[in-house]
Amino acid sequence: MNTEQVRGAIGMASLTVRPADTSVAQALNDLPILATPTLLNIFEGACSAALAEHFETGETSVTSDFSISTHASVGVGTEIRANATCIAIDGAVCKFSVEVHEGSKLIASGSISRKIVDRVSFTARIAAESMVRE
Numbered sequence: 001m002n003t004e005q006v007r008g009a010i011g012m013a014s015l016t017v018r019p020a021d022t023s024v025a026q027a028l029n030d031l032p033i034l035a036t037p038t039l040l041n042i043f044e045g046a047c048s049a050a051l052a053e054h055f056e057t058g059e060t061s062v063t064s065d066f067s068i069s070t071h072a073s074v075g076v077g078t079e080i081r082a083n084a085t086c087i088a089i090d091g092a093v094c095k096f097s098v099e100v101h102e103g104s105k106l107i108a109s110g111s112i113s114r115k116i117v118d119r120v121s122f123t124a125r126i127a128a129e130s131m132v133r134e
Helices: 036-054 119-133
Strands: 010-016 059-070 079-090 093-102 105-118
Touching: 010 036, 036 059, 036 079, 036 093, 036 105, 059 119, 105 119
Parallel strands: none
Antiparallel strands: 010 079, 059 105, 079 093, 093 105
8 A cells, every 4th residue: 555645535435324323223222313333334434435445456454443522413314424534644554533424513523543454364364363262
């Protein structure tokens, strides 16, 4: 991956909140609002979109760290949009600033770090670790 091209890369993702995306459906609480795991999912999607065109053959990325702050709640039927901007690169780790909006209203913000890995080596290591546990 050419890190100079990745710094400043922007990715986007969108979602219309469905009943399965809510905290009540995911057994987190009894509120029919966007669940935090779903929020993280849309953030990760935006980060992945920012990186997609920059991968070299065999590369992919995995989330290595995240911090999310929620500013507002949204319910079923609400369309939200996530934006991710790569703000720094430290070795194989790309650091992103992320935000989710409903129109102009800020719903959540934070930071996510994604580590660039070789897909085959990473998958082989995880498979080997799984076999050892069995």
